[in-house]
Amino acid sequence: MTTAQDNQSPAPSPTAADSGASATVAFKQNAARRGVVASSQERVAGIVGDILSAVRDVIRSHDVTYPEYQATKAWLMAVGEGGEWPLVMDVFIEHAVEDQVSQSQNGTKGSIEGPYYLPDQPKLGATCTLPMRADEKGTPLVLSGQVRDIDGTPLAASEVEIWQADDDGYYSGFAPHVPDGNLRGVAVTDADGHFAISTIQPAPYQIPHEGPTGRLLEAAGWHPWRPAHLHLMVRADGHRTITTQLYLATSAYVDSDVASATKPELFIEPVDDGTGVARVTYDFELEKA
Numbered sequence: 705m706t707t708a709q710d711n712q713s714p715a716p717s718p719t720a721a722d723s724g725a726s727a728t729v730a731f732k733q734n735a736a737r738r739g740v741v742a743s744s745q746e747r748v749a750g751i752v753g754d755i756l757s758a759v760r761d762v763i764r765s766h767d768v769t770y771p772e773y774q775a776t777k778a779w780l781m782a783v784g785e786g787g788e789w790p791l792v793m794d795v796f797i798e799h800a801v802e803d804q805v806s807q808s809q810n811g812t813k814g815s816i817e818g819p820y821y822l823p824d825q826p827k828l829g830a831t832c833t834l835p836m837r838a839d840e841k842g843t844p845l846v847l848s849g850q851v852r853d854i855d856g857t858p859l860a861a862s863e864v865e866i867w868q869a870d871d872d873g874y875y876s877g878f879a880p881h882v883p884d885g886n887l888r889g890v891a892v893t894d895a896d897g898h899f900a901i902s903t904i905q906p907a908p909y910q911i912p913h914e915g916p917t918g919r920l921l922e923a924a925g926w927h928p929w930r931p932a933h934l935h936l937m938v939r940a941d942g943h944r945t946i947t948t949q950l951y952l953a954t955s956a957y958v959d960s961d962v963a964s965a966t967k968p969e970l971f972i973e974p975v976d977d978g979t980g981v982a983r984v985t986y987d988f989e990l991e992k993a
């Protein structure tokens with residue numbers, strides 16, 4: 705399998721292979737850190753058995769042909785060879801798992817983690833600026849707020865971790881031209897649970913589309929875009945961690961996220977403060993663990 709590289713473009717053009725391979729490495733490292741928990745034999749047989757029977761039902765109801773079966777097999781192999789399984793899973797499947805798990809979680813709504821979380825980012829103050837290039841493009845954005853228990857108690861020294869795409873839609877760690885750690889960091893709340901993070905507004909994000917995932921989108925006539933979003937992971941001692949995203953309400957694709965991961969409670973509308981800085985407040989509420 706070859707991957708097209710756009711050498712004509714003046715803007716950097718990281719390939720799907722770059723982000724696919726890096727997403728695979730990152731997933732393996734994160735999984736090792738979290739510990740992968742095996743399910744019981746009963747659940748494996750129940751879940752996998754039902755998945756396989758759903759696939760067989762689709763084959764029957766769509767009268768699937770041999771060439772279609774072989775094309776599917778070739779595509780699955782290419783996804784593996786391109787390291788794109790983390791992308792495929794997080795775009796097409798994770799939102800259903802997140803939705804299911806969040807049924808039992810109170811407080812701020814969660815959203816998918818996606819493939820681009822990287823642990824061990826620097827802890828910054830309660831009022832902080834994310835690490836960024838001296839000439840980082842994009843509208844300056846200040847996200848401020850408070851972390852509280854769902855009973856209203858402010859949570860001091862809680863962690864508001866943020867990671868996001870840059871103004872061109874690229875994530876550090878997954879695009880070689882973006883410096884490591886760019887637009888990633890952990891704000892630690894003050895005595896009143898407050899934080900204020902200075903960053904830039906992210907751009908809509910296009911999932912890697914030169915590889916097998918992109919070929920599938922093209923074949924199905926689906927677009928590859930996610931609306932502009934900030935990723936957040938909010939942690940406090942004794943509380944259930946919330947992994948979520950905030951979406952810029954005026955961004956393109958808010959109504960047609962390829963990853964189906966928007967929720968109305970997670971839209972933000974930053975307002976220009978008159979100096980060219982967009983500001984928005986968002987409070988996080990965590991339930992006890």
Ligand code: DHB
Pocket residue numbers: 790791792794795816817818819820909911912930963
């Ligand atoms: C993918 C990328 C993201 O930034 C995200 O938030 C969700 C999914 C992806 O490429 O799979």
Ligand code: FE
Pocket residue numbers: 818820909933935
């Ligand atoms: Fe993302």
